[in-house]
Amino acid sequence: MAAEDGRDVIDEVLKDHDEIKTLFAEVESGTGDEKREHFEALVRKLAVHETAEQEIVHPLLRQADNGNVRDERLSEEKEAERELTELQRMGPEDPSFEMRLKKLQADVLEHAAAEESDEHPRIRASVDAERLRKLAVAFRAAEAAAPTRPHPNSPTSAIGNVAVGPIVAVMDRARDGIRSVMRKLSDGPTGEDGAADTDDGMHRVECSVVVEAPLRATYNQWTQFEDFPRFMEGVESVIQLDDRTVHWVAEVAGVRKEWDSEITLQTPDEEINWLGFGDSDNRGRIVFERTGDGTKVTMMLDYEPQGALEQIGDKLGLVRRRAEGDMKRFKEFLESRGRETGGWRGDIGGDEGPDYESLPPS
Numbered sequence: 001m002a003a004e005d006g007r008d009v010i011d012e013v014l015k016d017h018d019e020i021k022t023l024f025a026e027v028e029s030g031t032g033d034e035k036r037e038h039f040e041a042l043v044r045k046l047a048v049h050e051t052a053e054q055e056i057v058h059p060l061l062r063q064a065d066n067g068n069v070r071d072e073r074l075s076e077e078k079e080a081e082r083e084l085t086e087l088q089r090m091g092p093e094d095p096s097f098e099m100r101l102k103k104l105q106a107d108v109l110e111h112a113a114a115e116e117s118d119e120h121p122r123i124r125a126s127v128d129a130e131r132l133r134k135l136a137v138a139f140r141a142a143e144a145a146a147p148t149r150p151h152p153n154s155p156t157s158a159i160g161n162v163a164v165g166p167i168v169a170v171m172d173r174a175r176d177g178i179r180s181v182m183r184k185l186s187d188g189p190t191g192e193d194g195a196a197d198t199d200d201g202m203h204r205v206e207c208s209v210v211v212e213a214p215l216r217a218t219y220n221q222w223t224q225f226e227d228f229p230r231f232m233e234g235v236e237s238v239i240q241l242d243d244r245t246v247h248w249v250a251e252v253a254g255v256r257k258e259w260d261s262e263i264t265l266q267t268p269d270e271e272i273n274w275l276g277f278g279d280s281d282n283r284g285r286i287v288f289e290r291t292g293d294g295t296k297v298t299m300m301l302d303y304e305p306q307g308a309l310e311q312i313g314d315k316l317g318l319v320r321r322r323a324e325g326d327m328k329r330f331k332e333f334l335e336s337r338g339r340e341t342g343g344w345r346g347d348i349g350g351d352e353g354p355d356y357e358s359l360p361p362s
């Protein structure tokens with residue numbers, strides 16, 4: 001991953017250029033919702049890419065042979081940003097979308113070719129190879145820090161609203177991510193991770209939320225693991241294999257991961273503890289407490305960041321932000337439905353057998 005695989009920042013730029021080509025082709029051939037989704041992925045990619053170039057590649061060019069970024073490149077980037085914003089506003093249903101997208105595609109690919117033939121050789125010829133490798137980490141940080149689109153089933157997003165949000169917002173987040181890593185690169189060796197929070201070297205995130213719902217309903221909802229993708233960011237699927245074992249497929253810092261988690265303790269209306277094994281080692285505990293008319297839910301998650309990208313994500317507080325977002329969406333999910341989707345009231349680690357809550361279908 002990142003710096004470990006020897007790729008440098010120019011390799012990252014080239015990889016992005018390839019992905020941008022593919023995304024344009026996908027938008028072109030897509031139809032309906034799929035076309036819209038591909039377009040949103042393209043918007044995000046281009047916004048992140050151009051921001052990373054502005055923050056990392058342009059300063060390198062200024063140093064390289066006292067050169068500078070060509071004015072044409074800068075105005076092309078500005079123009080692409082404007083056109084992208086306009087296309088996002090119009091949406092793929094607009095009759096002139098196709099034509100304007102084709103024009104943008106031609107302009108962007110020509111711009112990328114000019115970077116490859118003019119800028120990249122100047123940088124490689126004058127910047128130390130080790131430095132270019134370190135900067136690959138910062139380049140990838142932009143991708144990790146940029147917001148992904150809200151989950152289509154999230155109660156906070158309107159039906160069919162899969163937009164990544166305004167381009168400037170995507171660029172802001174990407175820029176913050178890069179700057180944070182750049183600061184770390186300059187004040188210490190790359191890859192040095194922050195201190196662990198637990199005795200055995202794991203990192204801990206703890207967050208809580210108060211749900212305006214009774215304790216029993218809140219606990220019941222949390223036992224419906226297969227509903228997690230409806231409010232958890234990046235979670236593709238959760239399959240309950242048996243009472244104790246749950247299989248997860250999720251995207252973590254841009255990487256698709258699969259793991260099983262085993263429930264080690266489950267006490268209705270009180271708490272659930274688990275251990276996760278596989279691509280993502282983790283362990284956690286979720287505690288439910290009655291507060292007034294509502295329920296306080298506290299999650300403690302211990303995890304081990306793997307590889308450079310996850311370590312960057314960890315430094316940027318992405319795990320915390322994601323956990324907080326998931327808890328908030330869980331609250332909104334249950335509150336907006338008004339009742340739980342189901343409930344499992346068995347004990348694990350206790351003596352009682354399982355007891356399925358029967359609820360009317362929703």
Ligand SMILES: [Fe+2]
Nearest residue numbers: 050053077115
């Ligand atoms: Fe560019």
Ligand SMILES: [Fe+2]
Nearest residue numbers: 013053112115
């Ligand atoms: Fe580029």
